[in-house]
Amino acid sequence: MTGTPGTTKPALPKTLDEALDLVGGAGEPEDLFGPYDGTPEACLRSGMRTYRALARLLHPDAVPEGRKAAAQAVFARLSDLWTRYQQTITGVTGRQVVITTRKRAYAVGGERARGDIATLYKVAHAAADGTEICALLKMPRAVSDNDLMEREATALARIAREGDRKYKAYVPALIESFRHRDAATGAERRANVVERVRGFFSLAEVREAYSDGLDARDVVWMWRRLLVALGYAHRAGVVHGAVVPDHVLIHPQDHGLVLVDWCYATFLERGTDGRYGAATEH
Structure with missing residues (x-):
């Protein structure tokens, strides 16, 4: 397979066999997702497109019955390479989880609290000027509660849009709401990231x-x-x-x-x- 002229990133595969060969032959994360150049956000956005394209082809639920075992092994390899790529881009070490959206890359820390439907995790992301911003990631434990997470995002966005800004400190600011697919199970959950308040x-x-x-x-x-x-x-x-x-x-x-x-x-x-x-x- 040939890459795009002027880059070292391979062209995206179109078939299962091409995806198996590409991921199986990748020695390092950049072999799949491209070199570590440009801004972290640009690298992660480009890498996310590659990851999603490969995941659609390799996910065990999407392949013929007779090829599930091979696909599962390579899918696990893909997930590992993607995690390592994100960790390198964001400067995260060890086994800390990184969640990348279209807008930001969140380094996920420890659990902050557990509610009746969701768990809150401490997260950090980089602002445009490089400053680290701490926030909270709210992830439902069951996909059946995605609608409640969407309801919260709608409520917070509406209050911020139509409410009197003089009172904005009384309600947490919604930073982002997005869908997160579990690399291991394929389950898709609606997650909300909200500002983190201290001393409360x-x-x-x-x-x-x-x-x-x-x-x-x-x-x-x-x-x-x-x-x-x-x-x-x-x-x-x-x-x-x-x-x-x-x-x-x-x-x-x-x-x-x-x-x-x-x-x-x-x-x-x-x-x-x-x-x-x-x-x-x-």
Whole structure:
């Protein structure tokens, strides 16, 4: 197979046999995904296109029954090479996972929290100026909950778009929402990346730490800020739908509050006067 003129990256295969030969003969990640030149984002975008094209041909579920064993072995090899390529591009060492989207490459760290449907992981990605930005990756444990993740992304995007920016600190910013395919199982999940806030504790944690109750003055500022957060969302046409202690984060020193987990949100219809009214399912 010949590569594109001026590059050392091979042409994409069109058949299973070509894909088997290409991946099987690759000694290093750059043999498949191209040299480590250009910006990290450009390399990863190009590499992702190659990976997806090869994965479609090699995934065991997509090949004839008699060739599944061979395809599975080469598919595992493809996944390993792709992981190593991403780790080299992003400077990640060891066995840390890297998830690449059309916009960013996320180095995935440890688990931050577990909710009723999803697990939150610490992630980091590079800004345009090279600065490392820390965030949270929210991944559902079951593909059947993809719709709830989409609902959250829709809610956060709508609040950011239509809400009063003066109150934006009350709701986590959505950085990105994307579909992630598990290289081992082929399962596709909808994942959300949201900003990571520091110094905050959930009301569930507060309740556990102060089992005898809180000072009434603290209860007042928490309640007032919760009402502000709800009003901010309602004026943008979004109802949270699950205001429980685990979803309310407070900052004890700064008296800050963030309302998280918008997976159960409902959406209000805009009336003829331009205001939002009754809730509607999306």
